[in-house]
Structure formats: C-alpha cells, structure tokens
Amino acid sequence: MLMPAVVLDTAMTAAAALTRFARYGFWIDPTQPQARAWIEASAAHLGLSFDAAAGRLRRESDGFGAALRRQWGMQILWYARPVAEVLARCHAAPPDEPLLRVLNLHEADSPPRIELPSEGNVPDRTGVVFLGDRPVGVSVLPARSEPLGSDGESALRAGAPESFEDYGYRDTYERNYADTDATVRVSRGPGSPIxxxxxxxxxxxxxxxxxxxxxxxxxxxxxxxxxxxxxxxxxxxxxxxxxxxxxxxxxxxxxxxxxxxxxxxxxxxxxxxxxxxxxxxxxxxxxxxxxxxxxxxxxxxxxxxxxxxxxxxxxxxxxxxxxxxxxxxxxxxxxxxxxxxxxxxxxxxxxxxxxxxxxxxxxPDPTPADLTIEIAKPDGNSATGMYQCRLFSPHPLPAGQGPFAIDLGQDARTFAQALVKDIRTFADDPLVDNVLFGAGRLIADRLPAAVFDALRAAAAASAPRPPAVLLVSADPYVPWELAGLEPPLDPTRPAYLGAQVVLGRWLRDPSDRAVGAMNGVAAARPPAQPPVTLGVRNMAVMAGLYRAASGLRQLPQAEEEAAAIAQSYDAVQLAASTQDVKRLLDAQLTHHFQQIGGVEAVHFAGHGDVDPAVPDGAMLMLSNGRPLPSLLFRSARYGGARQPLFFLNACMIGVGGELLGDTGGFPGHCLHGGFGALVGALWEIDDTVARQFAIAFWERALPTDGTAAVPVGEVLRDLRSHYDPNAGAVPAHTWLAYVYYGHPRLTLQRIP
The missing domain is CATH 2.60.40.10 (Immunoglobulins)
Structure with missing residues (x-):
C-alpha cells in the first residue's frame, strides 16, 4: 500500500506529534489538548463554532503514512508506519515521551530506503519511498489487523490507495493515458561586467x-x-x-x-x-x-x-x-x-x-534584481520548519546579508492548504478580506526584520522605479506574495508584497541534475538564474471545453478568453485532451500546416484543483473531466534556447508541493521540464475576473500594437493592485491569487 506521507522526527514528543497531526486534520478526540488548541485557533480565525470548525477540519487518517526520520549518530534512519498507528500510540503515551520510545523503534527495524517506483509499480515491501534524498511517500504492507487505541482505530483500513495509479500517475512520462475514475471537486468561478x-x-x-x-x-x-x-x-x-x-x-x-x-x-x-x-x-x-x-x-x-x-x-x-x-x-x-x-x-x-x-x-544578469531573498534549509530535515535566510543585492543592505534564522513552525504545508480552504469557504463572503489580511500578517511575522529593512533600502535605491525582488525558497508552500508590508512602500497600492514590489519566484534546488546541453555547457533545469528575456515566435492556447458529461461546470469566460488570445496572437489552438497535451510536452506541434516543434508561450484556460490527500496533488482538468497530474509536465522537452512562459489560468495551479521528492506542483515540474517562467493561481478564482486578468496580462506583456513590452513582474504588480477591499460587498480576491515563477524583470520579445 503506497500512501502520502506526514514527515515526523523521532525526537519529537508525543504531544508535538499530536500537534502536527491536528494541523493535518487527524485526531482521535477533538477535545484532546493538541487538537483542541488547533481547532479553537481555527474557529476564532474563521468565526465558526468549535464543533463547526472541527467538522470542517477533520480528515480520516486512512491511507496516510508517517515517514519517521531518526538521527543515530551520523546516520539517518527512516521508519514507515500508518498514521493511524502513530496517532493511537501518541494518544495513549505520556505527552513528553519521544516518538522513538512511543513507537519502540530499534536500529534493526529501519528498512532500506525505497526508490520511487517507475511506471506506477507498487513497492513490494514496507519502507519510506524516496526520490533523490527526500521522502516522497510511505509503503506499508499489512502487518496487523487488531485495533489500536481506545477508539478501535486500526493501523490499516480498506479503501486506501493501492498504487501510484490510484493517484493518477500512470506512466506519466510517455504513454498509457488511461481513463481514471477519480472524482475531483474543482472550480474556477464564483461558488555590469564581471x-x-x-x-x-x-x-x-x-x-x-x-x-x-x-x-x-x-x-x-x-x-x-x-x-x-x-x-x-x-x-x-x-x-x-x-x-x-x-x-x-x-x-x-x-x-x-x-x-x-x-x-x-x-x-x-x-x-x-x-x-x-x-x-x-x-x-x-x-x-x-x-x-x-x-x-x-x-x-x-x-x-x-x-x-x-x-x-x-x-x-x-x-x-x-x-x-x-x-x-x-x-x-x-x-x-x-x-x-x-x-x-x-x-x-x-x-x-x-x-x-x-x-x-x-x-x-552577470543584465537587469539584476534589486534584492534577492533566499530561504535555504541546510539541515536537510524535512520534519522541521527551521530555515536560513540570506539577502543578496547590488545595493548596500542596512542590516547585512545574514544568514538570519526563520522558523516556519510545523505547519508550512498545512498553512497553505488551510488558506486555500479558507478562501474557498469565504469566496462569496466579505470576510474573505479578513482571511487575506490575517494571512498577510502571519506570513510577514515569519520573515526576519532584516528582510523588511532590505526591502525599504532596495526601494530607495531603485526609486522612482519600484524595486525588483527575486525570492528563492526551499519551502514550496508559503505564499510569500501575501506578506503584509506595514507601512506599505506605496500607500496607493494594497499592502501585500506582491502588489508593492516587482516580484518573481525561482527554484534553486541542489538535488537537480544537469540535463541536455547548450553551447557545449550542460543545461540545468531550472538554471541557477531565470531568463531575463524570452523571444516569442509561436504561442499555444489550450481551453477546457466542459460539457455535462465531464461532470464539471462550463466556463464560458474561459472559453472567450482562450478564443480572444488565440486570435490576437495567431496561436496554435490545442484541445484540452491527452493527445494535444502530449504534442505540447513533446514539442511536436504544427501551425498553418507547418511543423514548428515547440512554442515560446503557452496559455491554458480551464479548471484546476489541488487534492491534499494525494502526493503532489495539483491537477489540470481536461475537457472530458479527467485530472492531469502536474508530474507530467516534468517530462516536457524544453529548456536551453527555448524556455516558454506558461500561464495556467486555473484554480490552485500555482500551489507548490514537494511530496515527489523535490519542489513539485506545477511550478516545480514545469520549471524542471524546461519552461522559463510560470504564472498560476494559488486558490479558487472567479471566471470573469480571471478572464480580465489574462487579457490584460498578455496585452501589456506581449503587446500587438507596436508598444514596448512591460516586464512580466511589473504587469503582475499592477494587476494585483486592482484588489480593493472596499469595492463591492465581496472583494474580488482573484486579483491577489496569482503567483509568478520567473525573473522579476523578464521581458517578452515578439519574433516575426
């Protein structure tokens, strides 16, 4: 049985483990102290009763595994257990007892690590599954069937996923796009020289x-x-x-x-x-x-x-x-x-x-960022939230470059999931502004004070232009774009980082291997520096055309959006089907009866979703209702001289993930597949506003009227500034939803 993993450290106490489980929605008794604390905090934040919050937050522990990391001298040992078993044992143990003793773990009990199986195969033994040097899941073979704990919750239950195929990973790199019976609830709409x-x-x-x-x-x-x-x-x-x-x-x-x-x-x-x-x-x-x-x-x-x-x-x-x-x-x-x-x-x-x-x-970078914020994790322990922050700038930094410690706590991943859920819950409620404002404060509190000093110094040095900021984070979950700036750099704009500065994210993963070659130099995916210019000769536009048989709501504004963009740029029009996705990823496209290979820009308009119960659960929805996992885009045949910008205008496509061993989700997999930049939404977006956002984005980033292209980061800063908490009964939160991976000053150039 292959299960998504909750990563724990065996030095954690039973109480700390129960706190971590509570943030995933796992508990035996909601009145147990660690669960109660989390439920009460969430209830106060959302304005719900305790019982209502508990009902909304609780998830079944079936089908989830615990990947337990243990340091033993200079050795790292891993153990695999069902979450239900660990949860029950922690519930019955003294709060200060470390997991090592709670679970009675011994050195000889640690099985050899399991490499991520290829082509959807299921591991035939118990252990923690890895891709590279990071845990990606847990394989647990049934070893007992007796109840564990006072409530009779068993270690393994029927109905849990049995293989990667149950997660949608059917030979993701090449073929076998078989139908799936997965049911996914989705929505895009209301509801210098060197x-x-x-x-x-x-x-x-x-x-x-x-x-x-x-x-x-x-x-x-x-x-x-x-x-x-x-x-x-x-x-x-x-x-x-x-x-x-x-x-x-x-x-x-x-x-x-x-x-x-x-x-x-x-x-x-x-x-x-x-x-x-x-x-x-x-x-x-x-x-x-x-x-x-x-x-x-x-x-x-x-x-x-x-x-x-x-x-x-x-x-x-x-x-x-x-x-x-x-x-x-x-x-x-x-x-x-x-x-x-x-x-x-x-x-x-x-x-x-x-x-x-x-x-x-x-x-050298011809147009370097005014400030680079890098959040690294030198301890390599995915069970903790301890990071190191370094600041890089061509300008003097008043508080120095660091390193500065960052403690994300135990909930970096669950924080992002909770935010998505909160915005979905309050999408049609005025309280959505309170959710965003509270999230902005919480994210800002995680950053060292030196970061805000550096932001103000960079703004002063770059004036009258807004400062360009590149954020490189080893954590793929926290939506740093929402960090609140109080007081703001520009009081005429919303006081969120993404609306105040010209912001771009990037990935710098030391576990990546070099692939391909360019001018005799191996090309990394993604490269250490994001591209600063991209020439665009051909664009591809894909639209999800959802009919009743798909089980998904039709998106008329998305259809109009795709048609308008395709006409403006004489784009290659692709169906949201497995066949056309494969042609796009393999760079085997034709246009006007001529073979053009790949393209330099891609736009998708349609449904997207994230299922937190599966590894790397971001999905793009095809017209027939089939979910397409983000992992497929890692197989794209781009990079080097052709690194397209990918605009995924769909719900929750921008959410990161690392359950497949490194930075995943659509951002991670697309950049590893050779795309040079990506724009996507972090949460559920309104169909009409999403269309307005996309049309305005392309008109300024790749104009057709002969005017100069505006750098992508500047376009997104301006579009995020359309968010107005006082405009209408319910603020249009879609304007703040978009995350951008790429150089903050990336400029697109039209090639005839």
Missing part, C-alpha cells in the same frame, strides 16, 4: 573564450563544537567527491585577466566570527590558484544526539546575482568529542550523500 580589466598584461591569443573549473570546498567532515576550524572555497581542476556542484563556466571578456566573484556561505549550527562573505579574485590563466578562507566555530548540538548534521552551502555571485551553488556535508560534535563516531551499520551516513552535478555559469 571582470577587472588589465590591459598592461594581455592574455595570450590562444586563451579559450570560456574558463572551466570545478567548485572546491576544502573543509573537515567533522568538527567539535567551540573549536575554530577553517574552510577554503575556490576552484579545482576536477570534481571533489564530497561536493555537490557542477562544472564552473566563466565567460571571459576580451583582455580580461581577472574575474571577481562573490562567495557567500549558508549553514546552521555555526558561527562565523569573520563574516559569511568573501570576494574570490580568479586569474583567468590559472583559475584554480586562488581561494578564500572562512573561519567557523560550531555551536553545541541542541538535540538529543551529541551531533549536529548540517551542510555548508556556497553561493557564487556576480554583481549581486547568484549564478550557481555548491555544497558539502558537515557534522558538528559535542565540544568534548574530538573524534567523529564510527559509521554504523544501519541507515544512510550523512556524509555519504551522492554528489549532484549542476553547472555554474558565472555570467
């Missing part, structure tokens, strides 16, 4: 135009706390076995002898007495000669283990723009432990994670 020139000593004419090397991080595998140690960062002739990071490619301007590159480190559990930033001056003729030195002091481990597992993450910057990353695992031990512990026979050693090659191209 070199230091030195012309006195020119380079020999034989010097190649590209300088190539590999990232070098010389650091100990193990360091005792309170004892200073040194880390050297530079370039090497070959790849280091312990380092995650691909080949470094340096475009060499003519007559340049040196290239200056910023080096920034991110890690947790460390202090950097001399700072976290350095400038690496690379000699083009001998790029491996130079290095920079960092001095660190490890902090005493705070958990039950005498070791803290972390990662040294290196960012390479050119003119304030992050151009690539590299990383190396590190273990910090207790101050009196001068030698690392022996490697143990079970689990996976923290230091043995396989390196991944993602190319690093040290080229």
């Amino acid at each position: 070199s230091t020139p030195d012309t006195a000593t020119p380079l020999p004419a034989a010097t190649p135009p590209l300088v190539r090397a590999w990232p070098r991080i010389d650091a100990p595998d193990y360091a005792p706390a309170r004892t200073p140690f040194t880390v050297l960062v530079g370039l090497g002739e070959t790849a280091q076995a312990q380092v995650t990071g691909g080949e470094v490619v340096i475009p060499r301007p003519a007559d340049a002898r040196f290239v200056e590159v910023g080096v920034e480190l991110i890690a947790d559990g460390l202090e950097a007495p001399d700072g976290w930033s350095r400038t690496l001056r690379i000699e083009v003729a001998d790029p491996t000669a130079a290095s920079v030195s960092f001095r660190f002091v490890g902090l005493d481990p705070t958990g039950p283990e005498a070791l803290h597992l972390t990662t040294l993450e290196v960012r390479y910057l050119v003119d304030g723009t992050v151009c690539g990353t590299a990383a190396r695992a590190l273990v910090i031990g207790a101050a009196d432990a001068l030698a690392p512990p022996a490697r143990l026979p079970f689990g996976t050693a923290w230091l043995d994670r396989p390196p991944v090659a993602t190319p690093i191209v040290l080229a």
Whole structure:
C-alpha cells in the first residue's frame, strides 16, 4: 500500500506529534489538548463554532503514512508506519515521551530506503519511498489487523490507495493515458561586467573564450563544537567527491585577466566570527590558484544526539546575482568529542550523500534584481520548519546579508492548504478580506526584520522605479506574495508584497541534475538564474471545453478568453485532451500546416484543483473531466534556447508541493521540464475576473500594437493592485491569487 506521507522526527514528543497531526486534520478526540488548541485557533480565525470548525477540519487518517526520520549518530534512519498507528500510540503515551520510545523503534527495524517506483509499480515491501534524498511517500504492507487505541482505530483500513495509479500517475512520462475514475471537486468561478580589466598584461591569443573549473570546498567532515576550524572555497581542476556542484563556466571578456566573484556561505549550527562573505579574485590563466578562507566555530548540538548534521552551502555571485551553488556535508560534535563516531551499520551516513552535478555559469544578469531573498534549509530535515535566510543585492543592505534564522513552525504545508480552504469557504463572503489580511500578517511575522529593512533600502535605491525582488525558497508552500508590508512602500497600492514590489519566484534546488546541453555547457533545469528575456515566435492556447458529461461546470469566460488570445496572437489552438497535451510536452506541434516543434508561450484556460490527500496533488482538468497530474509536465522537452512562459489560468495551479521528492506542483515540474517562467493561481478564482486578468496580462506583456513590452513582474504588480477591499460587498480576491515563477524583470520579445 503506497500512501502520502506526514514527515515526523523521532525526537519529537508525543504531544508535538499530536500537534502536527491536528494541523493535518487527524485526531482521535477533538477535545484532546493538541487538537483542541488547533481547532479553537481555527474557529476564532474563521468565526465558526468549535464543533463547526472541527467538522470542517477533520480528515480520516486512512491511507496516510508517517515517514519517521531518526538521527543515530551520523546516520539517518527512516521508519514507515500508518498514521493511524502513530496517532493511537501518541494518544495513549505520556505527552513528553519521544516518538522513538512511543513507537519502540530499534536500529534493526529501519528498512532500506525505497526508490520511487517507475511506471506506477507498487513497492513490494514496507519502507519510506524516496526520490533523490527526500521522502516522497510511505509503503506499508499489512502487518496487523487488531485495533489500536481506545477508539478501535486500526493501523490499516480498506479503501486506501493501492498504487501510484490510484493517484493518477500512470506512466506519466510517455504513454498509457488511461481513463481514471477519480472524482475531483474543482472550480474556477464564483461558488555590469564581471571582470577587472588589465590591459598592461594581455592574455595570450590562444586563451579559450570560456574558463572551466570545478567548485572546491576544502573543509573537515567533522568538527567539535567551540573549536575554530577553517574552510577554503575556490576552484579545482576536477570534481571533489564530497561536493555537490557542477562544472564552473566563466565567460571571459576580451583582455580580461581577472574575474571577481562573490562567495557567500549558508549553514546552521555555526558561527562565523569573520563574516559569511568573501570576494574570490580568479586569474583567468590559472583559475584554480586562488581561494578564500572562512573561519567557523560550531555551536553545541541542541538535540538529543551529541551531533549536529548540517551542510555548508556556497553561493557564487556576480554583481549581486547568484549564478550557481555548491555544497558539502558537515557534522558538528559535542565540544568534548574530538573524534567523529564510527559509521554504523544501519541507515544512510550523512556524509555519504551522492554528489549532484549542476553547472555554474558565472555570467552577470543584465537587469539584476534589486534584492534577492533566499530561504535555504541546510539541515536537510524535512520534519522541521527551521530555515536560513540570506539577502543578496547590488545595493548596500542596512542590516547585512545574514544568514538570519526563520522558523516556519510545523505547519508550512498545512498553512497553505488551510488558506486555500479558507478562501474557498469565504469566496462569496466579505470576510474573505479578513482571511487575506490575517494571512498577510502571519506570513510577514515569519520573515526576519532584516528582510523588511532590505526591502525599504532596495526601494530607495531603485526609486522612482519600484524595486525588483527575486525570492528563492526551499519551502514550496508559503505564499510569500501575501506578506503584509506595514507601512506599505506605496500607500496607493494594497499592502501585500506582491502588489508593492516587482516580484518573481525561482527554484534553486541542489538535488537537480544537469540535463541536455547548450553551447557545449550542460543545461540545468531550472538554471541557477531565470531568463531575463524570452523571444516569442509561436504561442499555444489550450481551453477546457466542459460539457455535462465531464461532470464539471462550463466556463464560458474561459472559453472567450482562450478564443480572444488565440486570435490576437495567431496561436496554435490545442484541445484540452491527452493527445494535444502530449504534442505540447513533446514539442511536436504544427501551425498553418507547418511543423514548428515547440512554442515560446503557452496559455491554458480551464479548471484546476489541488487534492491534499494525494502526493503532489495539483491537477489540470481536461475537457472530458479527467485530472492531469502536474508530474507530467516534468517530462516536457524544453529548456536551453527555448524556455516558454506558461500561464495556467486555473484554480490552485500555482500551489507548490514537494511530496515527489523535490519542489513539485506545477511550478516545480514545469520549471524542471524546461519552461522559463510560470504564472498560476494559488486558490479558487472567479471566471470573469480571471478572464480580465489574462487579457490584460498578455496585452501589456506581449503587446500587438507596436508598444514596448512591460516586464512580466511589473504587469503582475499592477494587476494585483486592482484588489480593493472596499469595492463591492465581496472583494474580488482573484486579483491577489496569482503567483509568478520567473525573473522579476523578464521581458517578452515578439519574433516575426
């Protein structure tokens, strides 16, 4: 039985686990303290009675698994259990008892990890299922049938999904688009140069135009706390076995002898007495000669283990723009432990994670963001909400660059789900403005004060233009676009981050492997830097035409929207069918009887939904009512010279996910499939307003009247500013619904 996973750490107490379960809607007794606290908080937020809130929040635990992460020395062990079993045992245990003892877990009980099965196969053993180095689900074979707990709730029940096919993943990459009997409730509608020139000593004419090397991080595998140690960062002739990071490619301007590159480190559990930033001056003729030195002091481990597992993450910057990353695992031990512990026979050693090659191209961004906010997770523990924030900017930052700690708590994922549910509940109620305002305050509270200082500094430096902000987050769930700015940068606009600044999101995932090639350089999906310009020769438009047999509401405004855009841009018109989706993803399109291959822009108008009960549950709805999982778009044959912008004008398509091992949902899978930018809605959107939004977006981002194109981030900032809480009885929340993954100043260029 393959089940979506709730990730827990075995160092958590029974009470902490019950709190986590409550936020998923799992409890045995709603009056139990942890469940009651969550229900009461939700009831107060939504203006509901306790019983009404409990009824709306509760979900059955059938078909859900718990992926339990345990640190044992330098080893990481995983255990798989049904949620019902863990829930019942925690309910019966003392509140302060750690899960390790509550569940009576032993080293030998930890099974080998299971790699994500291909082609919908079901694992034939119990264990945690992984894609790369992240848990994606739980496989549990029936081991007992007796009731667990006082209510008789059993560990496994009938009716749970039996395979990936029950989630809609039927050979997602190539074929076998069989019908599914899944029932999905959906709605879209009411209801600067990089070199230091030195012309006195020119380079020999034989010097190649590209300088190539590999990232070098010389650091100990193990360091005792309170004892200073040194880390050297530079370039090497070959790849280091312990380092995650691909080949470094340096475009060499003519007559340049040196290239200056910023080096920034991110890690947790460390202090950097001399700072976290350095400038690496690379000699083009001998790029491996130079290095920079960092001095660190490890902090005493705070958990039950005498070791803290972390990662040294290196960012390479050119003119304030992050151009690539590299990383190396590190273990910090207790101050009196001068030698690392022996490697143990079970689990996976923290230091043995396989390196991944993602190319690093040290080229400047021609229109860099005024501020880059990067939220990283160096501890690699998906069971916690601890992150590190770094700020990058070509302008001075008053509070420094960090790193600054961020604690998202235990509910980053459930927060996003609750917000979607709240807006769906209050879509036709004036209280929808209160939901949005409260969410904005809560999200802002999660960000360090230095972020808001940096935003104001960037706004002052970029004036009179609004500041461009690139947000790169290891967390795919939190809708940072809604973060409240009090006081706002521009009082004439709604006080939400996405309406105040020119905002773009991006993914920078060190687990990605390089694919394809471009000019002899391996192309990463997505690349470290989002594209700043996209030439558009051909556009494809797909519309969902829903009739009664589909079981979905017809969307007349979406149909008109698609027809208008297709006519304005002489677009390739595609049916919302499996056949046309495959042609789009495989870049096998024809237009006016000619083979054009792929396109540079795609627009979809139709239904979408998110099912939180399945892995990576964002779905696009085809005209026949069939849900199409986002995972399919990871197989797209784009990237390199052709990276289309994808506008998915459907409900909840913009919601991120990571249940398939890395940043998923439509944003993650589309960018991994080679798309260069994506616009999508985070929640349920009004059919009429969605049409107005889409038409206005394309008119300004890709004008047909000869006027200059407006950067995508600026267009979206202006459209979000249409939100007016005082306009009408019910505010049109659709204006704030859209999330954008791409360069904040991405500009589209029409190609005849």
